[in-house]
Amino acid sequence: MGKKQVPIQEGLFTWPSEDPRLIGSRCRNCGKVSFPTQKSCPACCLQDVENVELAKRGTLWTWTIQGFPPKAPPYAKQETPRTFVPYGVGYVELPKGVRVETRLTENDPDKLRIGMEMELVIEKFMEDDAGDDVMIFAFKPVEGGA
Numbered sequence: 001m002g003k004k005q006v007p008i009q010e011g012l013f014t015w016p017s018e019d020p021r022l023i024g025s026r027c028r029n030c031g032k033v034s035f036p037t038q039k040s041c042p043a044c045c046l047q048d049v050e051n052v053e054l055a056k057r058g059t060l061w062t063w064t065i066q067g068f069p070p071k072a073p074p075y076a077k078q079e080t081p082r083t084f085v086p087y088g089v090g091y092v093e094l095p096k097g098v099r100v101e102t103r104l105t106e107n108d109p110d111k112l113r114i115g116m117e118m119e120l121v122i123e124k125f126m127e128d129d130a131g132d133d134v135m136i137f138a139f140k141p142v143e144g145g146a
Ligand SMILES: [Zn+2]
Pocket: 027, 028, 029, 030, 031, 032, 041, 042, 043, 044, 045, 046
């Protein structure tokens, strides 16, 4: 059997896809868009929400570098301080004011700045027990972006 690429969680992003998008929810009453999807609107509390695919690009709202392994659980990856590679985490603001908490592909503080243009990518996070690739979403700086 071939190796599969499985999303770390169903319903976070469209996968498999040539043009993957994050999946959020939009309130039919007030238009508020949330990520990840919500059963009710965080703004007006009505349960009249629908799933929508979010824009691929946004701007870096804030970020930091995760310099040590997060606590496991909930952090799924089996790592020791020796194998751990620091990574960027932050919030990317998409159109309509949606702020997405996300891993960043870049872990060099000199290459990250607030307001820079970022684009969604789906990348391998780890291998699961079956040997399949577990895929997560991340944002990477857009080359030559604003
Ligand atoms: Zn609402």
